[in-house]
Amino acid sequence: MNKKISKKAINKILFLIILSIVLIFVVGPMADYFWGPVSKYIYILSLAILIWAAVLAQRKARCxxxxxxxxxxxxxxxxxxxxxxxxxxxxxxxxxxx
Ligand SMILES: [Zn+2]
Structure with a gap:
């Protein structure tokens, strides 16, 4: 039987990576401007999302x-x-x- 890697899982990993990049480069700098010095929390959050994506990749991106x-x-x-x-x-x- 032909086994394959789940596209859903890969899309989820991709989404998390893109989300963290948007948080770091778009939301973070904007947050300081609009809501005061809150960007460090956004960076911590995006780091957590990146780690989550890495854990998912470790578990799902397997042969x-x-x-x-x-x-x-x-x-x-x-x-x-x-x-x-x-x-x-x-x-x-x-x-x-x-
Ligand atoms: Zn293999």
Whole structure:
């Protein structure tokens, strides 16, 4: 059977990374301007979100065959080019429906 990496999980990780980048570079600097010195809390929050994304990536970005870690880069590239697990050599594919 053809096993694949869940697209939902990957999208969630991507969303968290984008969210933390927006918080750091857009919301943080704006917050100081509009609401006074609160940006440090926003930076702490975005750091927590980044750590959460990293934990999710550790747990979800895994080879469905052998459970070995797969780089996020390999997962994103796998749409354009065939990528293989560095551990067992099986192809890395994303399940678009799951
Ligand atoms: Zn593998």
């Amino acid at each position: 469905p065959y052998c459970g070995g870690p797969v780089k996020l880069d390999d997962i994103f590239q796998s749409k354009k080019k065939a990528r293989y697990c560095q551990n067992c050599g099986k192809p890395i594919e994303i399940d678009e429906k799951n």
